Amino acid sequence: MDKFFTGIATRCAQLMGQPLAFIISSLFIVVWAVSGPFMEYSDTWQLIVNTATTVLTFLAVFLIQNSQNRDGAAMQAKLDEIIRALDKARVEFVGIEHLTDAQIARIREALEADIKDKDDKQKTATPSVERLLERY
Structure with missing residues (x-):
């Protein structure tokens, strides 16, 4: 059925x-x-x-x-x-879709803060994203 x-x-x-x-x-x-x-x-x-x-x-x-x-x-x-x-991926992320909205929001905030702390990675990602957006 x-x-x-x-x-x-x-x-x-x-x-x-x-x-x-x-x-x-x-x-x-x-x-x-x-x-x-x-x-x-x-x-x-x-x-x-x-x-x-x-x-x-x-x-x-x-x-x-x-x-x-x-x-x-x-x-x-x-x-x-x-x-x-x-x-390099963290297996702890498998299954987070079963968490509450508040828990997922806290995870997202922590990830965004983690990315902002890594200045060198942010500097390399921004130009590549901008180039991608310019293409379209």
Whole structure:
């Protein structure tokens, strides 16, 4: 069941992210708006678009969350593998995604302070980042 849902969620997320999906959605709204005078702007006319948008939005929330969860987990696994593979990396960073926001913020602050303390490394990194930004 999990593999089936993942396949459907991935495919739906890919389709919803395409320009054609936006165009089709826009066309449906235009058709709905044009049909208003013919349906005398009735409750049924309003109910059609309200129901459709509510159902689609409700389903899209779950699809988007599923995609984000999967992408986040995959990215975290890749970063953990990089940490594991590098000799100078600190393995204590593996799994910090399970800490609280406050704990992660303290770790980030400590890392930023550590980088600022190493003046020679900061001096070499800044020009290379600036050159990279100039290219784009």
